[in-house]
Amino acid sequence: MKTLTVEQLNWTELVRPGDTVMWGQVCGEAQTLTESLVAQRASIGHFRVFVGARFSRTLRPEHVDHIEMTGLGAGGTNRELARAGVLEVIPMHVSQVGPFVESGLLPCDVILLQLSPPNERGEYSLGLISDYQHAAIRRARLVIAEINDQVPWVPCDNPIRAEQIHIAVHTSRPLLEMPMSPVSEIDRRIAELAMPLIPDRSTLQIGVGAVPEAIVSMLKDRRDLGIHSGMLIDRVIDLIESGAVTNEYKGIDEGVSVSGALSGTRRLYDFCHQNPGIRMTPTSHTHDPKVLMQLRNFVSMNSALEIDITGQVNSEAIGSEYVGSIGGQVDFIRASYLSPGGRSLMMLPASGAKGSRIVPRLSGPVTTARADLDVVITEHGVAHLRGRTLRQRIRSMIDIAAPQMREELERAAFDFIKASHGATQ
Incomplete structure (x- = not known):
């Protein structure tokens, strides 16, 4: 050297x-x-x-x-x-x-x-x-x-x-920091609806954004949670210090919170310094399906730019403007299916600056296929999509869309179902 x-x-x-x-x-x-x-x-x-x-x-x-x-x-x-x-x-x-x-x-x-x-x-x-x-x-x-x-x-x-x-x-220079995301009332409502889907002894993957942060802040009453995530955020410290996270029932890496990145502030960095309860690993461990399938009760928490009425997810681009990424979303969503007791939660506000985020057709690419999607949550409710027919999925997605958008989505759904039925004749 x-x-x-x-x-x-x-x-x-x-x-x-x-x-x-x-x-x-x-x-x-x-x-x-x-x-x-x-x-x-x-x-x-x-x-x-x-x-x-x-x-x-x-x-x-x-x-x-x-x-x-x-x-x-x-x-x-x-x-x-x-x-x-x-x-x-x-x-x-x-x-x-x-x-x-x-x-x-x-x-x-x-x-x-x-x-x-x-x-x-x-x-x-x-x-x-x-x-x-x-x-x-x-x-x-x-x-x-x-x-x-x-x-x-x-x-x-x-x-x-x-x-x-x-x-x-x-x-010797200050490190880049990522302050905690501001959490709105809508974010808190979505987080509250997610709470029943995260029982004691769940193993958590924490995605980017205000809603996952809001969820983490509400989990202090849980017992024996585990962490296996692409990144750790400041709020995880509160979960660990409250005793909610013990990592004792993950199935692997017991007693240790596993991650590939620290995305927070000096508080997080100091907490992780020489902390035997934290382990940083490469993606060959954090994201590999052969590893993830060994986790018990794995709950992935992610967000999206938009989701169509059949459950296709776009987390990358709005039209020609690339604003997001694929990231580890699909890796973790598929892992939730492999994990005994696993669930994947896709969470987003029903509306954004450009209108409804539950849409008839995606304006950008399909990041997560509808066959992989499990649960979608907006501030208006929870749509369970795993094992559901297209017609059932559409009904569930419209029910959690913004009320003012539901009539338009109903018309789009009618045309979709009619076209789909005609294609099978």
Whole structure:
């Protein structure tokens, strides 16, 4: 491992024209490295970056002058890039990223890591993000690490060793943070309707957004909950400290909350520091169906942009505007079917700024197929779709739509059923 200062980094010696550079998503970005890379982009020539969800301002639309930008979707500050038409989205499940990297289908020439200082054994923790980092490390020609003394040492699978790092830069800077989402009365109503579907001893996957956060805040009266999630948020601390989470009945990883990302504030980072009750793992553990099917009473909690009256889910785009991503939604929804006692909850307000979110036809792609959908919840009720006919599904979905939209949806349903009936003649 060679140690340099950030001023000594000469990216023309590190990144070749045509290379693909990766770095940690969510709050795990090595910002000192990414800022330095972007500042020297013109001297490198044309190269490519691959990004997951981002919450920094490192990449801007004008940086497309030398950087080709690819990524998982328009999460966080990627939305600015998507709106400017400079982000090329690669549709894939989060569970596919690691295998695609390792196979070479998704190139990774240089990986930029943000690591904690080493422990007494000389091992570095990946800190805030552990999803497809190991796959990138194994594939990359060059591993460059920002060792930031403000990164917590979070227990993780396969801590990083010095011999895996080619170049290290030592820093001390505040970490990216994701404050808790503001929770509205509609969010709370949806969360209240979800409560009966989350019994004691459930194992929770917590998606992004205000409704999952509202649900987590209401679960302190539960007993022996478990956590197996793509990310952890601040509100999980309250569940653990209240005694609601024990992780004793998950079926695997008992006694430990498992995640691939920390998406919160300094409170969460300090809580996870050297905490034996937390374990950060790659997506080969958090999202793999062979692992997930071993979980008991697995409850996935996710949201959507819109859902059609038959149960097809769009979480990616409204028309031609890409605003979301596939993420781990389908991975976790399918896992709920494999888990004994599992359920998947898809939750959203019945209306948004652009009208009804229960629609006759999706305006964007199908993220989750209707055959995979289990329960849909709006502030107007709960639609149980698992094992239901198309006609039953349509009736249930209309019943939880905004009242002022139900007549229009009824007309669309009549036309759909008529056309479907005619197609079977």
